[in-house]
Amino acid sequence: MEFDDKIPIYYQIKQYIYQEIIVNHLAPGDKLPAVRQLALTLTVNVNTIQRALSELINEGILESKRGRGNFVTTDVATLTDLKHRVVEEQLALMYDRLADLQIAPEDMVAYLTDYIAKRKEQAQA
Amino acid sequence: MEFDDKIPIYYQIKQYIYQEIIVNHLAPGDKLPAVRQLALTLTVNVNTIQRALSELINEGILESKRGRGNFVTTDVATLTDLKHRVVEEQLALMYDRLADLQIAPEDMVAYLTDYIAKRKEQAQA
DNA sequence: ACTAGTGTATTAGCCTTCTATTACACTATA
DNA sequence: TATAGTGTAATAGAAGGCTAATACACTAGT
Numbered sequence: 001m002e003f004d005d006k007i008p009i010y011y012q013i014k015q016y017i018y019q020e021i022i023v024n025h026l027a028p029g030d031k032l033p034a035v036r037q038l039a040l041t042l043t044v045n046v047n048t049i050q051r052a053l054s055e056l057i058n059e060g061i062l063e064s065k066r067g068r069g070n071f072v073t074t075d076v077a078t079l080t081d082l083k084h085r086v087v088e089e090q091l092a093l094m095y096d097r098l099a100d101l102q103i104a105p106e107d108m109v110a111y112l113t114d115y116i117a118k119r120k121e122q123a124q125a
Numbered sequence: 126m127e128f129d130d131k132i133p134i135y136y137q138i139k140q141y142i143y144q145e146i147i148v149n150h151l152a153p154g155d156k157l158p159a160v161r162q163l164a165l166t167l168t169v170n171v172n173t174i175q176r177a178l179s180e181l182i183n184e185g186i187l188e189s190k191r192g193r194g195n196f197v198t199t200d201v202a203t204l205t206d207l208k209h210r211v212v213e214e215q216l217a218l219m220y221d222r223l224a225d226l227q228i229a230p231e232d233m234v235a236y237l238t239d240y241i242a243k244r245k246e247q248a249q250a
Numbered sequence: 251a252c253t254a255g256t257g258t259a260t261t262a263g264c265c266t267t268c269t270a271t272t273a274c275a276c277t278a279t280a
Numbered sequence: 281t282a283t284a285g286t287g288t289a290a291t292a293g294a295a296g297g298c299t300a301a302t303a304c305a306c307t308a309g310t
Contacts, residue, residue, distance in 0.1 A: 007131050008267060023227045034286060045269045050288075066287050067276035087226060091240040094219035101212060102148045105241045112237055115216040116230045133297060159256060170299045175258075191257050192306035 001042050009044055013052035021061070021072060022083045032062070032070040126167050134169055138177035146186070146197060147208045157187070157195040 001016070003009050020026045032038070035053065039046045053070055056062040060078050063071050073079065098108050126141070128134050145151045157163070160178065164171045178195055181187040185203050188196050198204065223233050 006133060006136055010267080011131055019225055023225075035288090036286085047270090047289095048268060051267090054288090064287065065277090067278080067285080069286060087223075087228075087236070088240070090219065090222045090226070091236060094215065094237075095240060095244065097215045098212075100144055100148075101215070103212075105244070108241065109234060109237060111212070111216060112219075112234060115213070115220060116233065119220065119230070135297080160258090161256085172259095172300090173298060176297090179258090189257065190307090192255080192308080194256060 010048050010051040010055075013042065013044070013049065014055060017052070017056060017061075018082060018086050021079060022086060026072050028072055028074045028076055028079060030072045031068075032072070034069060135173050135176040135180075138167065138169070138174065139180060142177065142181060142186075143207060143211050146204060147211060151197050153197055153199045153201055153204060155197045156193075157197070159194060 003012050017026070017032075026032070032053075033041065035046055035049050038049045042049070053062060053064070057064050057070075060075065061073060061082060063073055065071065095105075095108070098111070099105075103111060128137050142151070142157075151157070157178075158166065160171055160174050163174045167174070178187060178189070182189050182195075185200065186198060186207060188198055190196060220230075220233065223236070224230075228236060
């Protein structure tokens with residue numbers, strides 16, 4: 001996995017796990033890989049994994065069962081909240097950044113449409 | 126100015142200056158505030174300002190004139206490149222993040238439109 | 251020449267993040 | 281009951297970013 005060296009790795013791992021849950025690669029009740037395995041896979045230290053997981057546990061996203069593993073919460077309400085929160089955060093980020101660049105809301109849609117067309121072209125080439 | 130504590134301050138200052146140039150608060154040839162003044166205004170250390178500025182100088186966005194000040198380059202080509210680069214980077218960021226969340230390109234526009242509508246409502250309230 | 255305003259450089263210290271290592275605690279199962 | 285698999289905790293050290301303080305170098309105007 002590639003990390004942005006401007007943002008703490010533990011923080012990027014949190015966001016990655018959010019993602020895995022949101023796109024249902026990790027379903028409610030699923031067991032996560034063992035911390036040592038995650039550390040190998042992501043080529044980071046166990047402590048860094050642990051830091052990310054412990055925050056997710058505090059947020060109620062994961063549940064830790066000592067000696068057995070870490071599991072995605074079965075509280076579905078928490079997970080649907082998560083999905084809404086994350087998607088909206090991404091939209092807000094982009095909206096605010098483009099607004100800072102003095103792009104009007106109406107124009108943002110046009111910019112995005114153009115950009116999507118460009119990506120489609122590139123994908124074909 | 127507010128900074129995101131997950132991202133280096135010097136880096137956020139660079140982006141802020143990009144912005145000021147793109148929206149024409151800083152025009153080609155303009156003199157920037159003195160480094161000590163910028164440090165006061167943004168409530169950071171002079172060294173942090175200096176780090177941001179020296180990178181912008183390396184990138185050809187700014188020109189330093191010792192004893193006189195820092196100036197926006199008069200090379201207009203560099204500045205129009207900058208604008209394209211920054212806007213496209215923001216779009217790419219959002220596109221990739223939403224793609225990671227398994228939102229199809231066609232749906233991104235709908236999501237954005239909805240979000241803009243939501244912001245408009247909030248603005249009125 | 252002096253002085254005020256400017257950029258630049260260097261040092262020391264603090265904090266956070268990340269790594270490496272070791273140890274401990276619990277669970278399941280052979 | 282031993283052992284393998286799991287989470288948890290604690291320490292020490294390296295690296296990067298930020299601050300504070302001081303000093304130096306150049307420019308313009310008096």
